[in-house]
Amino acid sequence: MSEGSCLRFETTAVHGDKGYDPLTGAISFPIYQSSTFRHGGLNESTGYDYSRLLNPTSEEVENTVAKLEEAKYGIGFSTGLAAIDAVLRLFKPGDHILISDDLYGGTFRLFREIYSVYGIKHSFIDTTDLDEIVRNINENTKAIFIETPSNPMMKVTDIKAAAEIAKLNNLIVIVDNTFLTPYFQKPLNLGADIVVHSGTKFLGGHNDTLAGFVVTNSDAIKEKIIYYKKATGAVLSPFDSWLILRGIKTLHIRMDKSQDNAIKIAEFLRVHPKVEEVFYVGLPESKGYVISKKQSSGFGAMISFKVKDKADVAEILKNVKVITFAESLGGVETLITYPQTQTHSEVPQEIKDRLGVTDKLLRLSVGIENIEDLIQDLKKALG
Known part of the structure; x- marks a missing residue:
């Protein structure tokens, strides 16, 4: 053109x-x-x-x-x-x-x-x-x-x-x-x-x-x-x-929808009693929020969160139904990943511990599904 x-x-x-x-x-x-x-x-x-x-x-x-x-x-x-x-x-x-x-x-x-x-x-x-x-x-x-x-x-x-x-x-x-x-x-x-x-x-x-x-x-x-x-x-x-x-061809539409869903999920997780901490740059309390506002036009669709009890990790990964337990990210489907044994398995444990990539950390790649279905799925999985 x-x-x-x-x-x-x-x-x-x-x-x-x-x-x-x-x-x-x-x-x-x-x-x-x-x-x-x-x-x-x-x-x-x-x-x-x-x-x-x-x-x-x-x-x-x-x-x-x-x-x-x-x-x-x-x-x-x-x-x-x-x-x-x-x-x-x-x-x-x-x-x-x-x-x-x-x-x-x-x-x-x-x-x-x-x-x-x-x-x-x-x-x-x-x-x-x-x-x-x-x-x-x-x-x-x-x-x-x-x-x-x-x-x-x-x-x-x-x-x-x-x-x-x-x-x-x-x-x-x-x-x-x-x-x-x-x-x-x-x-x-x-x-x-x-x-x-x-x-x-x-x-x-x-x-x-x-x-x-x-x-x-x-x-x-x-x-x-x-x-x-x-x-x-x-x-x-x-x-x-x-x-x-x-x-x-649909990148901008998908990114906007995934981001909208991610913001709502991050807000849900930040107040859940079983969640210790949420890492999402679109939350105003995020350390990267101000810089993100300056250099980016959006926050994206990636969320990590830490549960208070390690035992909840296995329960969440077993019980999600709409959200899929799988590696990778960025698709129309919402995926949940366990960095400790998946994406970061070859990173030495002492480095993971220093960064906060612990055995209580989960990562979400938020897709474009109906937000109520996603939040309901998380509610059931978290118990």
């Missing part, structure tokens, strides 16, 4: 980058389920040679995600972790990266168990504390990796302030924007250099596909990331690209 840069978020989400297939006029962008493409002759190409390098369907979703983030470039990957893996290949042995201490267990594993073997150094710090960021920068520090809101404790880092510190020290800022999506938060506009997404989650929105994205305005970073994708082959397939395109 030639006028795409002038369109508002909702319109771009519905229509995508091109708006339709220019070849056929198809409104639903086609699935170009082809691994290779015909050449007209020597040194002649349609621009598509091999789908590991570029595919029309994958290109459409990459450009759509870039537009939603108000960025120049989007690069698709087979999963969110594959996207983060490509970003980490920007660094060399001896480089040091500061990382939000509270973050998805898979990202933790990638830093601690995989890239540390190859000499990429890291420090897990509280990136919500700007002084702690400054204290941990050394001569080898090259980047700050921020997850905000964090998983699962919903800690909020001031992206703009962190980016200002980074620029003074010649560091790049990487932000995982999975929880809020570009509908509620645009980290590049706040000074970040790279945004990563697990497209599996809210972008896809239906728990039916896997995807990841790297988004940037940097020509140099884009070229390197595309090369890493070409070399390693962790590409986003045409069919999965189409599923993400389909999901994005």
